[in-house]
Amino acid sequence: MIPLIDLKKNYLGIKDEVLSQINKIFDDCKFIMGENVEKFEKNFADYIGTKYAVAVNSGTAALQLSLLGLGIKNGDEVITVPNSFFATAEAISNVGATPVFCDVNDNTHNINVNKIEDKITKKTKAILPVHLYGHPSDMDSIKEIAKNHNLLVIEDACQAHGAEYKNKKTGAFGDTGCFSFYPSKNLGAFGEGGIITTDNEELFNKLKLLRAHGENPKGTHNISGYNFRLDEIQGAILNIKLKYLDRYNNSRRKNAVLYKNLLTDVPNIESPYEDPFVKHVYHLFVIKTDFRDELSRFLNNKGIGTGIHYPNLIHLQPAYKELGYKLGDFPVSEKISKQILSLPMFPELTEEQIHIVVDKIKEFRL
Numbered sequence: 001m002i003p004l005i006d007l008k009k010n011y012l013g014i015k016d017e018v019l020s021q022i023n024k025i026f027d028d029c030k031f032i033m034g035e036n037v038e039k040f041e042k043n044f045a046d047y048i049g050t051k052y053a054v055a056v057n058s059g060t061a062a063l064q065l066s067l068l069g070l071g072i073k074n075g076d077e078v079i080t081v082p083n084s085f086f087a088t089a090e091a092i093s094n095v096g097a098t099p100v101f102c103d104v105n106d107n108t109h110n111i112n113v114n115k116i117e118d119k120i121t122k123k124t125k126a127i128l129p130v131h132l133y134g135h136p137s138d139m140d141s142i143k144e145i146a147k148n149h150n151l152l153v154i155e156d157a158c159q160a161h162g163a164e165y166k167n168k169k170t171g172a173f174g175d176t177g178c179f180s181f182y183p184s185k186n187l188g189a190f191g192e193g194g195i196i197t198t199d200n201e202e203l204f205n206k207l208k209l210l211r212a213h214g215e216n217p218k219g220t221h222n223i224s225g226y227n228f229r230l231d232e233i234q235g236a237i238l239n240i241k242l243k244y245l246d247r248y249n250n251s252r253r254k255n256a257v258l259y260k261n262l263l264t265d266v267p268n269i270e271s272p273y274e275d276p277f278v279k280h281v282y283h284l285f286v287i288k289t290d291f292r293d294e295l296s297r298f299l300n301n302k303g304i305g306t307g308i309h310y311p312n313l314i315h316l317q318p319a320y321k322e323l324g325y326k327l328g329d330f331p332v333s334e335k336i337s338k339q340i341l342s343l344p345m346f347p348e349l350t351e352e353q354i355h356i357v358v359d360k361i362k363e364f365r366l
């Protein structure tokens with residue numbers, strides 16, 4: 001059995017550190033908004049290279065608070081991609097704005113910057129690129145377009161902790177960067193979690209208000225906000241795991257190199273692309289094949305976990321029926337969605353396991 005992801009193996013590598021931190025929190029009974037979360041916000045901002053970070057309780061909350069904090073509201077339009085996790089668009093519609101989808105590149109699976117300007121209208125307020133699977137979007141072009149049209153940029157970096165575009169980390173380009181700490185992410189909590197990175201001090205203060213009932217000082221509610229707080233246990237665990245994030249990502253990258261080498265001559269299997277000027281962090285290792293469903297079933301029968309990220313594009317989801325999109329609107333995204341298959345990928349994946357996965361793929365071809 002080789003799972004798509006093995007969280008247990010990761011836990012065993014840090015078990016003693018985690019349990020001692022959790023014990024300490026239990027002894028102190030300080031569970032919410034304490035020193036662990038505060039320390040983590042500083043550490044994470046330092047790691048990404050932004051001035052500030054505001055921890056929240058999910059990646060979805062990070063996206064939603066970013067949009068609210070930047071003043072995006074009813075009647076506004078935000079340009080994003082159809083081939084992401086649903087939450088990317090959901091955050092936009094939940095603040096009352098309209099997600100406007102833009103097709104992606106066949107190689108990076110990220111937003112096609114040549115098609116963004118066609119989508120800009122008088123109502124457009126922001127571009128929300130997703131660094132899908134851990135491969136950064138083309139941030140130079142996105143920033144240039146945003147500057148020319150006076151648009152905000154919100155990065156969905158929920159799959160790209162530690163990824164780099166021209167030696168700068170994702171999450172440090174936009175007006176905000178949004179991260180998820182869902183357990184399976186490159187930096188995963190032991191529960192729900194998320195964070196917003198920004199260089200904007202005024203926005204930082206507004207995000208802190210929005211996160212916790214608009215309260216400051218205690219007893220005074222300046223604006224109507226939310227309860228989107230991260231808890232201390234997650235803060236402590238994330239502080240521990242952040243120390244190892246580069247090591248984890250380097251292991252993922254090493255695994256990706258081995259996969260790619262072994263898959264080079266396998267017919268009808270396309271390995272994931274990596275731009276020469278980026279550091280892809282392989283949240284997922286996604287191959288493309290015209291025999292996706294058959295191969296997936298074959299591998300699952302041989303005890304190898306696979307996934308499809310994502311089988312149904314957002315513009316065709318029942319929730320967005322009223323937006324009026326139809327099959328054929330985004331030919332590249334639609335083609336890719338039928339070919340993609342995620343193979344086992346996690347830091348602790350062994351060379352031997354990768355050999356087994358590729359041997360099974362070759363067996364399928366025979």
Ligand SMILES: *Cc1c(COP(=O)(O)O)cnc(C)c1O
Pocket residue numbers: 057058059060061084085087088130156158159179180181182193194
């Ligand atoms: C995981 C993810 C989210 C949502 O994060 P949650 O922590 O699950 O709310 C948003 N966008 C992308 C691209 C993601 O992968």
